Amino acid sequence: MLSKKWALLLAAVIVTSLILAACAPxxxxxxxxxxxxxxxxxxxxxxxxxxxxxxxxxxxxxxELITLNWNFGTEPPTLDPALAEDTTSVDVIENLFLGLTAxxxxxxxxxELATEWTTNEAGxxxxxxxxxxxxWVKYNPGTKQVEEVGPVTAxxxxxxxxxxxxxxxxxxxxxxxxxxxGGEALNTADTEALSExxxxxxxxxVGVRAVDDYTVEITLEHPAGYFPGIAGMWVAxxxxxxxxxxxxxxxxxxxxxxxxxxxxxxxxxxxDHLTLLKNPLYYDAxxxxxxxxxxxxxxxxSTAMAMYENNELDTTAPPLEDMDRIKADPVLSKExxxxxxxxxxxxxxxxxxxPVDNKLVRRALSAAIDRKSLVENVLKGGQLPAxxxxxxGMFGSAAQDPDIAPWALDYTLGLQKAKEWMAEAGYPDGxxxxxxxxxxxxxxxxxKIAEAIAAMWKEALGISVKIENQEWKVxxxxxxxxxxVEQMPHVWxxxxxxxxxxxxxxxxxxxxxxxxxxxxxxxxEFAELVDKAEVSQDPEERKALYKQAEKILVxxxxxxxxxxxxxxxxxxxxxxxxxxxGLGGQDFFNWKxxxxxxxxxxxx
Amino acid sequence: MTKYIIRRxxxxxxxxxxxxLVVFILVRFLPGGPFDxxxxxQLPPAVVKNLEAKYHLNDPLWKQFVDYLWGVVRGDLGPxxxxxxxxxxxxxxxxxxxxxxxxMLAMLIAIGIxxxxxxxxxxxxxxxxxxxATFFAIVGVSIPAIVMGPLLIWIFALKLQWFxxxxxxxxxxxxxxxxxKPDLTFWRHAILPAFTxxxxxxxxxxxxxxxxxxxxxxxxxxxxARAKGLxxxxxxxxxxxxxxxxxxxxxxxPMFAAVLTGTFVVEQIFAIPGLGKHFVTSIxxxxxxxxxxxxLLYGVAIVIANLLxxxxxxWLDPRIRFD
Numbered sequence: 001m002l003s004k005k006w007a008l009l010l011a012a013v014i015v016t017s018l019i020l021a022a023c024a025p026x027x028x029x030x031x032x033x034x035x036x037x038x039x040x041x042x043x044x045x046x047x048x049x050x051x052x053x054x055x056x057x058x059x060x061x062x063x064e065l066i067t068l069n070w071n072f073g074t075e076p077p078t079l080d081p082a083l084a085e086d087t088t089s090v091d092v093i094e095n096l097f098l099g100l101t102a103x104x105x106x107x108x109x110x111x112e113l114a115t116e117w118t119t120n121e122a123g124x125x126x127x128x129x130x131x132x133x134x135x136w137v138k139y140n141p142g143t144k145q146v147e148e149v150g151p152v153t154a155x156x157x158x159x160x161x162x163x164x165x166x167x168x169x170x171x172x173x174x175x176x177x178x179x180x181x182g183g184e185a186l187n188t189a190d191t192e193a194l195s196e197x198x199x200x201x202x203x204x205x206v207g208v209r210a211v212d213d214y215t216v217e218i219t220l221e222h223p224a225g226y227f228p229g230i231a232g233m234w235v236a237x238x239x240x241x242x243x244x245x246x247x248x249x250x251x252x253x254x255x256x257x258x259x260x261x262x263x264x265x266x267x268x269x270x271x272d273h274l275t276l277l278k279n280p281l282y283y284d285a286x287x288x289x290x291x292x293x294x295x296x297x298x299x300x301x302s303t304a305m306a307m308y309e310n311n312e313l314d315t316t317a318p319p320l321e322d323m324d325r326i327k328a329d330p331v332l333s334k335e336x337x338x339x340x341x342x343x344x345x346x347x348x349x350x351x352x353x354x355p356v357d358n359k360l361v362r363r364a365l366s367a368a369i370d371r372k373s374l375v376e377n378v379l380k381g382g383q384l385p386a387x388x389x390x391x392x393g394m395f396g397s398a399a400q401d402p403d404i405a406p407w408a409l410d411y412t413l414g415l416q417k418a419k420e421w422m423a424e425a426g427y428p429d430g431x432x433x434x435x436x437x438x439x440x441x442x443x444x445x446x447x448k449i450a451e452a453i454a455a456m457w458k459e460a461l462g463i464s465v466k467i468e469n470q471e472w473k474v475x476x477x478x479x480x481x482x483x484x485v486e487q488m489p490h491v492w493x494x495x496x497x498x499x500x501x502x503x504x505x506x507x508x509x510x511x512x513x514x515x516x517x518x519x520x521x522x523x524x525e526f527a528e529l530v531d532k533a534e535v536s537q538d539p540e541e542r543k544a545l546y547k548q549a550e551k552i553l554v555x556x557x558x559x560x561x562x563x564x565x566x567x568x569x570x571x572x573x574x575x576x577x578x579x580x581x582g583l584g585g586q587d588f589f590n591w592k593x594x595x596x597x598x599x600x601x602x603x604x
Numbered sequence: 605m606t607k608y609i610i611r612r613x614x615x616x617x618x619x620x621x622x623x624x625l626v627v628f629i630l631v632r633f634l635p636g637g638p639f640d641x642x643x644x645x646q647l648p649p650a651v652v653k654n655l656e657a658k659y660h661l662n663d664p665l666w667k668q669f670v671d672y673l674w675g676v677v678r679g680d681l682g683p684x685x686x687x688x689x690x691x692x693x694x695x696x697x698x699x700x701x702x703x704x705x706x707x708m709l710a711m712l713i714a715i716g717i718x719x720x721x722x723x724x725x726x727x728x729x730x731x732x733x734x735x736x737a738t739f740f741a742i743v744g745v746s747i748p749a750i751v752m753g754p755l756l757i758w759i760f761a762l763k764l765q766w767f768x769x770x771x772x773x774x775x776x777x778x779x780x781x782x783x784x785k786p787d788l789t790f791w792r793h794a795i796l797p798a799f800t801x802x803x804x805x806x807x808x809x810x811x812x813x814x815x816x817x818x819x820x821x822x823x824x825x826x827x828x829a830r831a832k833g834l835x836x837x838x839x840x841x842x843x844x845x846x847x848x849x850x851x852x853x854x855x856x857x858p859m860f861a862a863v864l865t866g867t868f869v870v871e872q873i874f875a876i877p878g879l880g881k882h883f884v885t886s887i888x889x890x891x892x893x894x895x896x897x898x899x900l901l902y903g904v905a906i907v908i909a910n911l912l913x914x915x916x917x918x919w920l921d922p923r924i925r926f927d
Contacts, residue, residue, distance in 0.1 A: 075687065077686050077687050077688060078687070078688045078689060079689075080688065080689070083688050085642035085643065086642070086643065167650075167654040167657070168654075168658070169654075170654045170655045170657070170658035171651070171654075172639065172642045172647055172651055172655065173642060174651055174654075175647070175648045175650075175651055184650075187650060187651070187654070188650035188653075191654075191657065192657070249688055249689045250689050251689075252689050253689065269775070269877070270687075270690065270694075270695075270698050270877065271698065271699065271877035271881075272771070272772070272875075272877040296771065296875065297875070297877075298770060298771075298875040299872055299875065299881070300872050300873055300875065302754055302873075303754075303757070303769065303770045303873055303874065303875055306754075306757050306758070306761065306762055306769045306770070307769050307770060309762060310761065310762060310765075310769050312768075312769060471888070472636075472888060473634070473635065473636025473637075473640070473641075473888070473890055474634075474635045474636055476636060476640060476641050476644075476646070477635045477636045477640070478635075480646065494644055495644055496644065496645075497643070497644075516646055
């Protein structure tokens with residue numbers, strides 16, 4: 001009797017296992033298939049194209065290569081330059097694909113694929129001369145060999161830009177290239193309403209062409225002195241047409257991907273780790289010291305911190321709660337580095353909602369924030385108090401200029417001014433001031449900041465503030481300019497980070513009344529200033545115009561309260577020499593490791 | 605019996621259909637679409653339109669639903685909106701075996717500690733042994749994984765250096781699709797997360813086992829068995845224990861389904877590439893196909909786990925019959 005029941009139970013378990021197994025096709029099959037197919041494709045290519053293929057075996061076993069242990073923090077959503085929107089993807093892309101231009105560690109625009117560039121007199125046509133020794137390569141993870149696919153030419157740049165702008169690619173960041181003539185017309189075309197020929201005509205009309213194999217000419221909608229910065233962005237990089245057409249969106253998997261940067265993609269275990277190997281055919285390979293990047297995807301900052309302390313990571317961003325311990329620790333405090341990061345944290349005001357529709361009230365609220373105390377006591381990451389929206393290091397930024405909102409940098413002055421303005425607005429000592437809502441998206445950090453600022457307002461101005469929070473996507477919808485004003489909070493937080501280092505990317509894109517404009521103002525004077533600055537070819541004039549615009553935004557109108565400029569806080573092992581500038585992705589190819597010191601520390 | 609299993613599995617189909625329908629409607633009522641923003645940057649309407657067209661989000665809702673169902677029938681759970689080169693099938697195929705490995709180990713630990721602890725506590729009712737066992741169970745329940753995990757990392761990885769800080773020690777290919785190669789690397793990586801997950805679960809099992817066994821040993825038939833002169837061990841293991849397991853098995857079903865399909869906190873702390881995080885992050889990302897896929901998978905696991913529970917009931921209590 002009992003044995004029959006056991007048999008039944010066993011049968012049930014077997015059936016369940018089979019069903020579960022059917023539900024979950026095994027990962028290895030996918031990975032194995034990738035490698036297998038790659039080999040076949042390579043063989044076909046060798047025969048069909050009949051060109052000389054340079055095959056370079058990796059000289060050393062992987063464990064002997066000079067390796068950087070890095071934490072990507074999360075799975076990169078893509079490695080496709082046309083599709084990337086997030087910093088993790090951009091960090092990888094920066095090391096796999098070259099741009100026409102690049103940013104040096106100080107944030108200046110330099111040449112990468114482009115050896116030089118010129119503009120026409122009107123300033124709306126850019127001609128880039130390209131280097132001729134950049135090569136497309138393909139790494140085969142199965143055989144561990146590198147194949148030279150061909151030279152990187154102007155045609156690849158043209159293909160890349162047009163691919164990003166093609167609406168069928170569905171690039172989230174394509175709008176950055178709307179500055180290129182015909183770019184917006186192509187990207188906003190209704191693909192269902194147009195015939196294939198009509199769509200192709202729009203593709204052909206985009207203002208980018210190969211003058212010869214190594215010269216690209218890009219025609220802009222209007223003059224834009226900041227364009228060289230955009231020309232190097234990931235969405236404008238040359239892309240390998242054959243690989244993309246052969247494999248669709250899977251072309252970025254190891255074995256399929258064709259790249260031209262200092263590193264090649266050797267391995268991508270999704271959600272776990274990603275390995276980059278130095279590209280022996282990179283034109284500047286002699287100056288790339290780190291031979292292998294082993295990047296894990298550890299989300300939890302405290303886990304990454306433990307890995308760093310265990311020498312499993314060469315550098316990490318420490319969790320906020322460990323900052324006091326790190327600063328007190330004799331070893332860790334020496335490894336702590338705080339550098340600028342091109343983002344600004346700010347509070348926006350709903351400028352059409354009483355009582356913050358009154359600019360005196362907004363000014364008072366902005367002036368009554370003790371930014372220095374906030375940075376030192378709440379944030380603790382070396383952030384800098386902000387008096388402008390455009391952060392330090394951007395062209396046209398007036399950050400820290402005492403001509404603009406000096407009260408934001410000096411709390412004694414700010415407190416005095418805030419009280420005056422509040423009284424002038426009709427609310428002396430906060431009397432008669434209604435309760436306002438301060439909203440942030442759900443996060444411990446934003447909550448702490450909101451609580452500190454609400455307390456500052458209560459103490460300085462005698463007003464009461466209700467703090468609310470919402471889940472991220474709900475929040476972003478709540479604070480958008482299409483939400484009815486009665487559902488809007490009075491004050492809300494946001495941050496903005498640079499795509500390219502120019503005030504146009506800040507003032508024009510975010511607060512132009514005809515563009516994003518979450519603050520719901522219609523300040524034509526501001527609009528005219530940023531419009532004029534956008535097309536001006538005189539750098540000094542542009543700087544002056546942005547300064548005026550900034551003054552209106554944060555001082556006269558006080559439509560936003562800039563709070564602090566971000567920093568990048570990193571712990572870095574003594575054997576790693578790296579840079580910290582955060583624009584355009586991490587350039588591992590510029591970093592150096594004292595390999596003997598690292599091996600000694602690891603006991604190897 | 606076979607007929608019963610088939611009938612129950614067929615009953616699962618309308619249940620899963622209902623799950624799909626409800627989740628499909630709910631996710632689309634969430635404010636904010638999958639492509640409104642890139643980070644804090646609002647995407648222009650034209651760009652959003654291109655993305656929606658690519659993923660057929662501009663089709664009428666009923667068509668999207670029918671297309672999704674047709675995909676499910678064909679075993680295609682759709683593309684991920686966030687991971688542009690991966691499908692939901694890829695995400696599940698990569699994450700589920702890892703979550704299942706961790707989940708099974710944690711369940712073994714949970715049952716291995718929980719049931720004996722509960723039995724000992726019940727048999728030594730109101731003695732120091734009972735108090736100690738109950739104390740450990742309460743501690744186990746009270747310490748969440750988010751505290752237990754870092755604590756174990758600090759003691760056993762950083763201080764004693766017995767185990768690695770994080771990550772998973774098994775790589776595909778797996779035996780039968782989910783069984784890892786049980787080598788030293790696997791065990792070294794698996795022990796801390798499995799204990800973090802398992803001890804929390806074992807505490808609930810221990811408390812339930814204790815309560816249930818205490819109730820059963822006061823029943824008349826146990827008194828009768830004792831009166832007949834049966835040895836105490838025989839009374840407990842032959843008569844009391846089996847019956848006391850019914851409520852325990854009831855919670856083991858959904859518990860098993862939950863840990864098998866991924867546990868967000870433990871996977872996050874130990875950086876394990878399982879499925880757990882997708883249950884949580886896909887909602888924040890409004891990655892509709894991943895939300896649907898993971899929920900459906902959880903639904904399938906629950907249906908099967910409950911079926912197993914019912915089969916075990918019949919073995920535990922002969923009065924329960926299927927037909």
